[in-house]
Amino acid sequence: MKGFVSILFFLGISTSPILSQTLVEPNQNFVWESFSFVFPEPVVVKLESTTNKKLTVYPAKRDGFFMIVRTLPWNEPLIDKTLWKDSVFTRGIEPKTFPKTLGNLNFQVFQADQIRNQNALRNQVWICLDSKPALWIWIQWKSDRKDLNEFFESNRFLSL
Template identity: 70%
Template sequence: MKGLWVPLFWFLAFSNTILSQSLVEPNQNFLWESFSFRFPEPVVVKIESTLQKKLTVYPAKRDGFFMVVRILPWSEPITDKSFWTQSVFHKPIEPKQLERVVLGKTFRIYQADQIRNQNALRNQVWIQMDAKPYLWIWLQWKTDRKELSDFFESNLFLSL
């Protein structure tokens, strides 16, 4: 049994490796892979190497939102709305699905509010539909932070 742990350790170490972590200032274009993002306040971005490429964004100074970005190996998400509302959102309030075109790219957006730890949160999952590589973005922010709602719902985070 002892011999099994060493290969397992190395597999886990190389399958989920943090490649970099850095501070990004507000409204600065941040390039990752072939995509460009902007953030409403100073953030820490963490680039990870997993089975899929992953970018995680956290506020640097105060609580309020986070963002996870992945590149998907497939083009069409599962279109069963109940799958998304049950697997992506925890106890969703008024889940919706809509499509939006941003800078010529089409995104399917799944959106729902929720209450977690006495915080009212807005959740959105953006899935790019019409170009490779396919982009998956999960946003969550506190709804009492009006400036974050304005920023994310106006697509200002995408500067593709």
């Protein structure tokens, strides 16, 4: 088996599940699908092109948050909007929904806290149907990371 892996490495064939990734430095604008994002610390960005385009963001140096961004293939969700929070917030604590306007885009934000694997987590799902394509953003971060609370809750991740 060791020889097989060595041959794959020699031929330049990756055995890693992340085939397309980019390192993005803090406060650097990262443009994807005409949307511009900024991150609070160095992150690895994984791009996927499936039926719906998808961007996954992981911290490069320490854990604490992740983000998934998708384009939506329709103008209006096909199901009741209250079900969006149920699809992400398993046993969410104090779920709430509120509107946010950034620039000329209107977002519906679903937010809830969670306890998962003995970690207190904050979850937000941002849905914007004003944009073309429509945008869905899921952010999850550790609640004890006060720097992340302030960063994500003040919308600094979206540089519109």
